[in-house]
Amino acid sequence: INAEYGTNTQLKKRMSFSQQASEFIALAKKEDSSLDKCLDMLNELKLKIAEQAGSTDASFVATARDVLEHAALLSVRAEDVDAFDRTVAQLQGYYSTTDDSDVTPSQATVLGLSLMRLLAANKIAEFHSELELLSASVRASEPVSYAMSLERLVLEGNYHRVRVAARQVPEPSFAFFVRLLLPTIRREVASCVAAAYDSLSKAALVEMLMLDNVAELAPIVAEHADTWRDDGDVIRFTRVADSARSSDVTRVAPRLIEQTIDYALAVERIV
Numbered sequence: 001i002n003a004e005y006g007t008n009t010q011l012k013k014r015m016s017f018s019q020q021a022s023e024f025i026a027l028a029k030k031e032d033s034s035l036d037k038c039l040d041m042l043n044e045l046k047l048k049i050a051e052q053a054g055s056t057d058a059s060f061v062a063t064a065r066d067v068l069e070h071a072a073l074l075s076v077r078a079e080d081v082d083a084f085d086r087t088v089a090q091l092q093g094y095y096s097t098t099d100d101s102d103v104t105p106s107q108a109t110v111l112g113l114s115l116m117r118l119l120a121a122n123k124i125a126e127f128h129s130e131l132e133l134l135s136a137s138v139r140a141s142e143p144v145s146y147a148m149s150l151e152r153l154v155l156e157g158n159y160h161r162v163r164v165a166a167r168q169v170p171e172p173s174f175a176f177f178v179r180l181l182l183p184t185i186r187r188e189v190a191s192c193v194a195a196a197y198d199s200l201s202k203a204a205l206v207e208m209l210m211l212d213n214v215a216e217l218a219p220i221v222a223e224h225a226d227t228w229r230d231d232g233d234v235i236r237f238t239r240v241a242d243s244a245r246s247s248d249v250t251r252v253a254p255r256l257i258e259q260t261i262d263y264a265l266a267v268e269r270i271v
Contacts, residue, residue, distance in 0.1 A: 017048050021063045028070045035078055042071050065094040069106040076113060076173045081180075088114045103138060109171060112143025116177035119151050122184050127151060142170045150181075159185060163210045182210055190220060194227040194237035201234055 024041040027033045049064045068091050075083035091110060098107070111134060118127040131139070131148065138144055146169070153162045162185065166178045186209045193200060193208070202214050211217060217235075221228050227238045 017045070017060070018063055020045055020048075021067050025066060025070050028074050035074075038074055039078070042067070042074065046071075061094065065091065065098075066104075066106070068094070069104070069110050072110045072113070073106070073173055076176050079176055081117065084113070084117065088117075103135075103141075108138060108141035109143045109173065111138060112141070112147050112170070113173060113177060115144065115147035115151070116174060116181070119147060119154065120177045120180035120184055122188075124151070124155070143174070146170045146174065154181075154185060159189065159208065159210060166210075186210065186220070190224060194224070197237055199231070199234050199236040203233075205235055 020041065024038065024045055027041065028038050045067050049067065052060060052064075055061060055064075068087055072084055072087040072091065075081075075087055088110065095107065095111075111130075115127055115130060118124075118130065134144065139148070146165075150162065150165055153159075153165060162181075166182065169175050169178060189208055193205070200208075202217055205211075206214055206217055209217070209220065221230050221235060229236045229238070
């Protein structure tokens, strides 16, 4: 009798978890759903997942993975990078035992977002380490392919095409990490131009830094006041020490000079 009671109790718990999971996922998918309500439901579900950690029940494992995938997407919606990192780390345990035949669209999205997170943080080594762990079919998915393509453009210094790609995200959730990526690129470019050029027009700098207008250039000029000088329509750069300049030019010239010719001419090209 006790054994039967225990079995029935476990079944009720499982059904309750499955029902709650379905309600959470349905709510999380709605763009206009209450973020607070979603997070409250998620916290309850995470407790139940923790209580059954190590479970080998296929149905529970699949549902738990589904919940965590939507939790990752929810953290992006909440713009909570730390929560996203924690959830992705938790999901890796599920993904490590997943066959290609079991890959879900949500999994491809989460993995693509994870790559975007690393790219936005300029963690290129970690980006490639994670990429190497992905199967060929996952790499071929649109979310992962997008992150790979964007990383290539960044390393090539093809910032014009980065800006074009930033407007063509595969899913709305990617826009968050794209917004985080653009300042990273701006800092990289801004740190290099004083070493590579004597001066640049403001129009050229706006294009190079992927800004929307000249007004957005003012705080960046102020930030680099020690080496940048506003001279009307032109920004003039103070020469840095020869040794440092030589090192920087060697690093940036192959990536920037050819591209910035296009920027300065404001030519919209997609190669």
